[in-house]
Amino acid sequence: MRPSALRALCLLLPLFPLASSAHAGTQNSPQVPPRAELEQVDGPTALHWVKAENATTQQALASDPRYKPLYERILAAQQSPDRLATPTQMAGAIWNFWQDKAHTRGIWRSTSIADFQSGHPVWKTRFDLDVLSKSEHANWVMEGLNCLEPEDRRCLMGLSNAGEDAHELREYDTSTDRFVSQGFALPNGKQAVAWLDQDTLLVSRDWGTQDAGLTTSGYPYVVRALKRGQSLLQAQEVFRGTASDMEVAPMVLRDGQGHQLLLIDRHKDFFHSDVEKIDPKTLHVSQLPMPEKYDGLSYQDGQLVFHLLQEWKTAHGRISADSVVAINPEHPGEPEVIVSPTSRQTIGDGMEGAIATTKDGLIVVLYDNVQPKLMLYRRSASGHWAGRTIELPQNMAATIVSSDPRSSNAYLQLEGFIQPPQIWSVDTAQQTTRLLYSQPHLFDASKLTVEQQFATSTDGTQVPYFIVHAKDWTKNSLNPTLMTAYGGFGLSYLPVYHPDLGITWFERGGVYVMANIRGGGEFGPAWHEAARYSGRQHAYDDFASVARDLFARNITSPKRLGIRGRSNGGLLMGVEFTQHPELWNATIIGVPLLDMLNYEHMAAGASWAAEYGSVSTSEGKGFWEKTSPLQALKPDVHYPVPFIFTSTRDDRVGPVHARLFAARLQNLHVPFFYYEDTEGGHAGTVNAAEVAHERALEAIYLSKQLMDPR
Numbered sequence: 001m002r003p004s005a006l007r008a009l010c011l012l013l014p015l016f017p018l019a020s021s022a023h024a025g026t027q028n029s030p031q032v033p034p035r036a037e038l039e040q041v042d043g044p045t046a047l048h049w050v051k052a053e054n055a056t057t058q059q060a061l062a063s064d065p066r067y068k069p070l071y072e073r074i075l076a077a078q079q080s081p082d083r084l085a086t087p088t089q090m091a092g093a094i095w096n097f098w099q100d101k102a103h104t105r106g107i108w109r110s111t112s113i114a115d116f117q118s119g120h121p122v123w124k125t126r127f128d129l130d131v132l133s134k135s136e137h138a139n140w141v142m143e144g145l146n147c148l149e150p151e152d153r154r155c156l157m158g159l160s161n162a163g164e165d166a167h168e169l170r171e172y173d174t175s176t177d178r179f180v181s182q183g184f185a186l187p188n189g190k191q192a193v194a195w196l197d198q199d200t201l202l203v204s205r206d207w208g209t210q211d212a213g214l215t216t217s218g219y220p221y222v223v224r225a226l227k228r229g230q231s232l233l234q235a236q237e238v239f240r241g242t243a244s245d246m247e248v249a250p251m252v253l254r255d256g257q258g259h260q261l262l263l264i265d266r267h268k269d270f271f272h273s274d275v276e277k278i279d280p281k282t283l284h285v286s287q288l289p290m291p292e293k294y295d296g297l298s299y300q301d302g303q304l305v306f307h308l309l310q311e312w313k314t315a316h317g318r319i320s321a322d323s324v325v326a327i328n329p330e331h332p333g334e335p336e337v338i339v340s341p342t343s344r345q346t347i348g349d350g351m352e353g354a355i356a357t358t359k360d361g362l363i364v365v366l367y368d369n370v371q372p373k374l375m376l377y378r379r380s381a382s383g384h385w386a387g388r389t390i391e392l393p394q395n396m397a398a399t400i401v402s403s404d405p406r407s408s409n410a411y412l413q414l415e416g417f418i419q420p421p422q423i424w425s426v427d428t429a430q431q432t433t434r435l436l437y438s439q440p441h442l443f444d445a446s447k448l449t450v451e452q453q454f455a456t457s458t459d460g461t462q463v464p465y466f467i468v469h470a471k472d473w474t475k476n477s478l479n480p481t482l483m484t485a486y487g488g489f490g491l492s493y494l495p496v497y498h499p500d501l502g503i504t505w506f507e508r509g510g511v512y513v514m515a516n517i518r519g520g521g522e523f524g525p526a527w528h529e530a531a532r533y534s535g536r537q538h539a540y541d542d543f544a545s546v547a548r549d550l551f552a553r554n555i556t557s558p559k560r561l562g563i564r565g566r567s568n569g570g571l572l573m574g575v576e577f578t579q580h581p582e583l584w585n586a587t588i589i590g591v592p593l594l595d596m597l598n599y600e601h602m603a604a605g606a607s608w609a610a611e612y613g614s615v616s617t618s619e620g621k622g623f624w625e626k627t628s629p630l631q632a633l634k635p636d637v638h639y640p641v642p643f644i645f646t647s648t649r650d651d652r653v654g655p656v657h658a659r660l661f662a663a664r665l666q667n668l669h670v671p672f673f674y675y676e677d678t679e680g681g682h683a684g685t686v687n688a689a690e691v692a693h694e695r696a697l698e699a700i701y702l703s704k705q706l707m708d709p710r
């Protein structure tokens with residue numbers, strides 16, 4: 001949930017076998033700190049409590065004899081040299097950021113386009129983050145490269161402390177593989193930057209003054225032009241939003257014909273924005289006539305292409321939500337409609353990677369009943385968009401991982417629950433695709449299959465869900481089953497290849513269920529809108545309905561069903577934990593929001609009021625007073641033992657939600673497991689060893705809860 005990147009039948013089933021090993025707030029446990037202490041992220045009292053909770057979890061789970069072999073296998077998979085190298089087209093070559101056993105923090109490396117296309121690339125290391133971190137005694141996490149097109153010689157490298165959203169920027173030269181002496185260097189902060197030219201940046205950040213700081217959401221709202229050699233205080237103001245906006249960010253788009261479009265994306269809240277166009281000579285700003293809800297801004301042959309998240313009324317009629325359209329930003333007139341999905345289709349997954357431009361074409365990823373298709377379009381001189389549909393393998397997800405407005409080539413990644421990632425080359429000139437790479441299996445999937453089913457929710461809505469299971473399974477209600485969903489922000493939950501899940505769950509006989517509940521984007525904006533504000537109960541009802549459908553199909557039972565979610569999915573798990581404790585025997589709650597009566601004042605919480613509703617309104621307060629997981633915890637209720645994990649360095653959601661929830665359980669003498677990584681940001685973990693450790697702890701927890709005899 002990061003704005004600039006987008007923009008978790010038996011009655012009362014207490015877990016008696018595990019209660020003695022989980023922390024239950026007994027007299028031998030550390031005293032529960034007061035709320036004010038837990039809210040101090042780096043406060044000594046809070047960190048002492050965290051350390052004690054981590055030790056309790058470590059002792060109970062990592063001491064299990066199954067932990068070490070699972071940890072080692074997950075680590076080996078995370079560091080496997082057989083993993084696919086995701087391409088980035090840059091500086092006339094293919095670049096890739098790579099982590100393995102020898103490079104735990106990662107390296108930037110490159111190969112020629114011809115070598116990459118041949119299937120046998122020879123990689124050259126360009127930048128080593130481990131070396132930099134060691135030399136500077138720092139805990140750097142790579143935040144990416146932002147390069148000046150078309151040469152891609154000068155780039156801004158983002159470096160984050162332990163994975164925080166806040167980061168510093170340093171100018172890097174791809175021709176020398178060094179930082180530029182006396183080059184651009186922006187100090188740590190939440191910031192967005194775009195190159196105007198070789199000597200000028202458009203920068204949005206906290207400028208250090210009361211009238212040019214951060215919004216109530218914790219993001220910048222003042223854009224300034226910073227010239228080479230200037231201090232931050234000397235930068236010229238270009239645009240000013242307000243402190244009540246969510247975020248204001250500059251953007252520079254370039255097409256294959258050499259056109260440059262300077263924009264400011266003003267997010268008034270998470271979903272509503274204005275787009276301002278900047279005159280490159282005068283830096284004068286004027287607003288483009290666009291709808292407020294969109295994503296996927298791209299630039300093709302002088303046309304601004306974007307994905308509508310609302311119906312758009314124009315002079316000649318109405319364009320339906322979820323359509324992809326184009327306008328001329330210099331002379332805006334009637335939009336050109338490229339594609340309009342049906343009610344059971346949608347564009348992409350709500351994240352970047354669904355729309356991309358090349359020198360002579362447009363690529364669009366479309367999902368039909370949560371199954372992918374690739375659409376290739378070209379625009380005629382008369383403004384007519386025409387193209388073809390390329391069918392893709394079913395039960396997989398498709399993402400455009402690299403495109404270049406100066407080239408006809410782009411790269412597509414496909415992956416599924418049991419299908420390892422594949423890299424496809426897309427040629428928009430010839431309108432063809434070609435499979436380049438298939439990653440070898442990192443777990444044994446030979447006995448597995450994937451199917452799609454539909455459950456009926458409480459209001460009659462049909463909710464799709466995927467099931468991963470053994471081909472020779474028996475529907476006897478005894479299958480240990482792990483279920484997940486997200487259900488928020490218009491983001492679709494799609495098949496992903498998780499080696500750790502394959503190793504710890506699939507290979508050991510576990511069934512996996514992924515539910516496409518409302519609040520996501522699986523069927524377009526309407527599917528999302530149905531679960532905004534107090535409508536969120538639809539998402540929670542959908543999830544519980546899928547669980548009951550699993551019981552009705554004799555796939556599993558409450559004592560064998562566990563659930564897992566992260567971030568907004570962690571909130572989902574918290575609600576399901578408190579609303580339906582009788583439906584599950586394990587609940588993994590990751591980097592979650594849980595104190596929804598106070599979320600707007602915690603970390604970047606104010607930025608999500610457009611999704612959850614503000615508790616400053618009677619409707620928002622009324623809904624969350626009944627639904628907020630922290631406040632919904634009650635004494636004398638038999639809850640399943642949860643596994644709660646978070647990160648100290650999460651500056652997006654923050655660790656306080658998880659801490660307060662665990663502390664409340666501790667006061668209620670409810671057993672739980674708690675694990676707080678001291679780094680990792682909102683991702684929770686930042687390197688292979690940390691991922692392997694946390695996933696192995698989860699695996700032992702799930703084994704004890706759902707697999708072990710009882």
